[in-house]
Amino acid sequence: MTDATSSIPQRLGQPVEITDETFDETVWTEEVTFIDRIPRSIAMIGLFAIFLFIWQMVHAFAIVSPIILPSPDEVGADIVKVGKNLMSGGYMLDAFWITTKEVLIGFFFAIAIGFSLGVLVGETTFGERAVLPYLVAIDTMPKVAFAPLFLAWLGFGIASKVALAAFIATFPIVVGTAAGLYAADENARMLFRSLGASRWQTLFRMKIPAGLPHIFTGLKIGAVGVMAGAITAEFLGGGKGFGELIRVAASQLQTPRVFSLIIYLSLLGFALFWTVVWVERRLVFWHQSSVTGIGDR
Amino acid sequence: MTGTAATEIRQQVAQRGRPVYQLRNVTKSYGLGKIKALDPVSVDLREGSFSSVIGPSGCGKSTLLKVMAGLTPPTSGSVVLEGDPVMGPRREIGMMFQQATLFPWLTALENVMLPITIRDGKHAAKSQQDDARELLDLVGLSGFENVYPRQLSGGMAQRAAICRMLITRPEVLLLDEPFSALDELVRDFMNMELQRICTARNATAMLITHSIPEAVFLSDTVYIMSPRPGRLTEEIRIDLPRPRNLDMMTSPEFALYVRYIRSKLDEGAQV
Ligand SMILES: Nc1ncnc2c1ncn2[C@@H]1O[C@H](COP(=O)(O)OP(=O)(O)OP(=O)(O)O)[C@@H](O)[C@H]1O
Ligand SMILES: [Mg+2]
Numbered sequence: 036m037t038d039a040t041s042s043i044p045q046r047l048g049q050p051v052e053i054t055d056e057t058f059d060e061t062v063w064t065e066e067v068t069f070i071d072r073i074p075r076s077i078a079m080i081g082l083f084a085i086f087l088f089i090w091q092m093v094h095a096f097a098i099v100s101p102i103i104l105p106s107p108d109e110v111g112a113d114i115v116k117v118g119k120n121l122m123s124g125g126y127m128l129d130a131f132w133i134t135t136k137e138v139l140i141g142f143f144f145a146i147a148i149g150f151s152l153g154v155l156v157g158e159t160t161f162g163e164r165a166v167l168p169y170l171v172a173i174d175t176m177p178k179v180a181f182a183p184l185f186l187a188w189l190g191f192g193i194a195s196k197v198a199l200a201a202f203i204a205t206f207p208i209v210v211g212t213a214a215g216l217y218a219a220d221e222n223a224r225m226l227f228r229s230l231g232a233s234r235w236q237t238l239f240r241m242k243i244p245a246g247l248p249h250i251f252t253g254l255k256i257g258a259v260g261v262m263a264g265a266i267t268a269e270f271l272g273g274g275k276g277f278g279e280l281i282r283v284a285a286s287q288l289q290t291p292r293v294f295s296l297i298i299y300l301s302l303l304g305f306a307l308f309w310t311v312v313w314v315e316r317r318l319v320f321w322h323q324s325s326v327t328g329i330g331d332r
Numbered sequence: 333m334t335g336t337a338a339t340e341i342r343q344q345v346a347q348r349g350r351p352v353y354q355l356r357n358v359t360k361s362y363g364l365g366k367i368k369a370l371d372p373v374s375v376d377l378r379e380g381s382f383s384s385v386i387g388p389s390g391c392g393k394s395t396l397l398k399v400m401a402g403l404t405p406p407t408s409g410s411v412v413l414e415g416d417p418v419m420g421p422r423r424e425i426g427m428m429f430q431q432a433t434l435f436p437w438l439t440a441l442e443n444v445m446l447p448i449t450i451r452d453g454k455h456a457a458k459s460q461q462d463d464a465r466e467l468l469d470l471v472g473l474s475g476f477e478n479v480y481p482r483q484l485s486g487g488m489a490q491r492a493a494i495c496r497m498l499i500t501r502p503e504v505l506l507l508d509e510p511f512s513a514l515d516e517l518v519r520d521f522m523n524m525e526l527q528r529i530c531t532a533r534n535a536t537a538m539l540i541t542h543s544i545p546e547a548v549f550l551s552d553t554v555y556i557m558s559p560r561p562g563r564l565t566e567e568i569r570i571d572l573p574r575p576r577n578l579d580m581m582t583s584p585e586f587a588l589y590v591r592y593i594r595s596k597l598d599e600g601a602q603v
Binding site: 227236240241244319 | 398401403420421422423425427429430431433435436437446447449450451480481482
């Protein structure tokens with residue numbers, strides 16, 4: 036670079052001066068409140084303690100009949116009892132296993148069918164025009180109402196429970212998948228087209244990865260639905276699962292048992308949900324609000 | 333610059349190449365003819381030449397580029413690239429868009445190799461990894477090969493996108509406002525890089541831009557496009573010596589081109 040560079044003057048402006056002066060009255064700094072400082076675990080335990088205390092009080096003053104609402108320590112004692120039965124491989128473990136099987140098989144079918152239908156709807160004109168309206172129509176129905184049908188068709192064994200569980204969980208997965216396939220933006224599509232990518236390549240290398248956040252939202256809703264479906268079917272159709280244990284305990288007014296069974300059941304739901312979240316974190320590690328490019332709008 | 337030098341360059345440019353791209357009476361309408369985006373456009377791009385199109389927003393510049401790239405068919409007219417009519421995306425074309433459009437689930441290196449992965453498979457991509465690294469190095473991104481796009485700044489992402497365009501060694505570059513999201517310093521740097529790459533590879537390039545200085549700086553020819561329906565109304569040869577450097581941007585000749593093009597665009601806007 037020649038004369039243009041050399042013709043730049045040494046200094047045109049002035050250095051900006053730094054002083055340590057402030058206007059005292061106008062100092063405004065961040066405030067951290069007491070609540071802000073409490074770690075989450077302490078806050079959660081604290082709230083739980085308050086909840087137990089109120090429960091105990093309600094019980095102590097006999098505001099509600101003890102048959103309807105047992106005391107916390109009764110429930111605690113029963114949790115231990117049920118836990119022992121489960122650990123020792125008693126009849127409750129068998130029931131737990133049956134429900135677990137229903138939930139897992141149901142979720143498997145929901146994922147397989149939901150994903151396939153989602154791709155059909157999101158990727159093909161036929162799916163969008165012809166299949167989607169029916170899916171929407173069925174989705175608006177109360178799906179639990181189909182339970183008697185499944186029982187009539189598939190009997191009182193595990194199959195009818197799997198069917199209802201899968202039926203309920205399929206729809207959010209369809210919706211999540213179809214929405215996910217629309218998630219990739221126009222620039223990404225154009226880039227793939229300009230590279231001469233085939234339909235399959237576009238689907239598997241762009242649309243599905245870009246849609247994973249939506250797909251996982253569907254899976255998480257599905258994971259909750261599959262539990263509800265299995266237990267509802269067990270309530271209505273008997274069998275040997277955990278739902279049946281709850282139903283029997285409730286009919287015998289063993290309320291502490293009902294509570295403790297629900298708590299163990301929720302462990303199953305929790306495990307399923309967090310497995311989905313765990314897989315999501317592995318696969319969708321890139322999804323954050325600050326992602327450059329696609330998938331963030 | 334003396335008059336003789338100018339004519340010399342003009343001759344060089346004219347001689348420099350056979351036409352690579354030939355457009356004849358290309359028109360494009362959207363919505364079953366309701367929106368006319370392109371009025372007949374006819375233009376030749378010669379081998380190794382750099383052309384820019386500049387025009388008001390919404391006049392049909394991106395449409396023109398998409399038609400040239402085979403991303404959308406013209407309503408009428410023909411586009412010929414290297415003697416063959418363009419009927420879809422072509423391998424010899426490298427494209428760049430306004431947004432970097434890096435895929436967040438791929439590392440920088442994987443993003444750069446994506447065109448190869450798609451065209452020739454994972455295996456081929458692997459064998460060209462060194463090429464990709466070299467390109468990243470060239471644009472100052474060495475050390476960022478295994479970084480995901482969210483950890484790159486806008487300018488860095490755009491540089492990675494350039495590498496992705498170049499990895500297939502395209503003979504023709506179609507650039508749709510690739511640097512408009514960048515700050516001026518980075519933009520100048522990118523323009524220098526682009527000039528160097530185009531010269532080194534003797535690539536034929538077509539740039540769409542809203543920046544008059546950028547168009548003048550990079551181009552052998554600047555085309556002015558009319559408001560919609562877009563038509564190329566004037567062709568301005570930029571007779572500045574090459575390689576160009578940033579200091580030239582303050583020269584009187586440069587300023588003259590900029591002023592001239594601005595006045596032409598103003599005229600167009602008043603119609
Ligand atoms: N897919 C489409 N369908 C309908 N109309 C379109 C479509 N794409 C572009 N247009 C219209 O065609 C015209 C030209 O669009 P184009 O994108 O080519 O403009 P442009 O010159 O690139 O503008 P800008 O400088 O703002 O990017 C616009 O009026 C736009 O509304
Ligand atoms: Mg445009």
